[in-house]
Amino acid sequence: MVRRWCTLEGGFLSYYENKKVPMATGRVEISxxxxxxxxxxxxxxxxxxxFTFEMYLPTEKVLVLGAExxxxxRDWTRAVSKCFLxxxxxxxxxxxxxxxxxxxxxxxxxxxxxxxxxxGLEGSDLHFCSESQAEEGVLQLRRLQEIRQEWTGVGxxxxxEWTGVDxxxxEWVGQEWTGVDxxxxxEWVGQEWTxVDxxxxEWxxxxxxTGVDxxx
Numbered sequence: 001m002v003r004r005w006c007t008l009e010g011g012f013l014s015y016y017e018n019k020k021v022p023m024a025t026g027r028v029e030i031s032x033x034x035x036x037x038x039x040x041x042x043x044x045x046x047x048x049x050x051f052t053f054e055m056y057l058p059t060e061k062v063l064v065l066g067a068e069x070x071x072x073x074r075d076w077t078r079a080v081s082k083c084f085l086x087x088x089x090x091x092x093x094x095x096x097x098x099x100x101x102x103x104x105x106x107x108x109x110x111x112x113x114x115x116x117x118x119x120g121l122e123g124s125d126l127h128f129c130s131e132s133q134a135e136e137g138v139l140q141l142r143r144l145q146e147i148r149q150e151w152t153g154v155g156x157x158x159x160x161e162w163t164g165v166d167x168x169x170x171e172w173v174g175q176e177w178t179g180v181d182x183x184x185x186x187e188w189v190g191q192e193w194t195x196v197d198x199x200x201x202e203w204x205x206x207x208x209x210t211g212v213d214x215x216x
Contacts, residue, residue, distance in 0.1 A: 001045045001066055008076075011083055013055075030083040032058055035101030038077050053077050056101075085118060089129040091136050092120035097127070 005019040014027035037054040043066065050066030051073035057063065067073035078093075081100055085093050092100060097120035104114045105128070116131045126139040 001050065001064070006065065006076075008079055008083065013080065028055060028057065028063060030080060033084055034058060035099060036077070036081060036084060038098045038100075040098060053080070055080070086131075088131070089118035092118055092127050092129060095120055095122050095127060097122045103128075 004015040004017070004025065005021075006013060006015045008014075008030075011030050012027050013030060014024040016024050034056045037056070039052045039054070041051075042049040043052050045066070048068075050068060051070055052064055052066040053073070053076070055063040055065070065076070067076055081093055084100065099119075099121040101119055102116060103119050104116055106112075106114060118129045118131070120127045124141045126141055127137070128139070129136050
């Protein structure tokens with residue numbers, strides 16, 4: 001890590017070579033940040049022990065900043081969090097969260113519609129606040145019985161990964177995928193499947209696909 005002079009003003013975090021240089025080396029608009037990760041423990045660097053926090057940006061860039069003392073670290077992370085979180089997520093700001101960010105989620109009584117919310121991870125508790133209404137809650141992660149991962153959209157197979165596929169309602173029964181919306185144009189990178197209607201796809205006996213319109 002290298003030492004920089006930093007300022008937080010007008011929703012922008014700017015960093016300079018030193019406090020005498022008028023032109024910033026770079027700056028980050030806090031509102032465009034994806035998430036903020038706070039490290040509560042010291043990290044050893046070439047400049048000595050520092051307390052760090054990480055700002056995750058839409059460009060997949062991560063900006064790591066560090067303070068020499070726990071007090072300075074707390075002041076900076078609180079100030080950045082206050083710029084990052086909207087007023088309706090003030091309950092998350094009041095907590096000692098190590099990870100803060102905006103996520104999309106579905107609730108148990110309505111699994112068909114996505115909603116946006118603000119989340120803060122504090123130990124094993126995941127606190128959340130809905131953007132659309134004054135709703136707050138907490139998930140006790142240690143009590144979870146199951147976690148599912150879901151992809152939405154039209155898909156592309158790249159390397160060893162399906163990207164952008166709508167897996168909502170996915171269920172594996174025996175050797176059959178049910179409830180999967182495969183409709184759309186699928187592209188297999190390397191060996192292309194194009195213009196294939198995958199709607200109604202069923203994997204039968206582990207070796208064949210039925211209900212697929214292969215025209216085109």
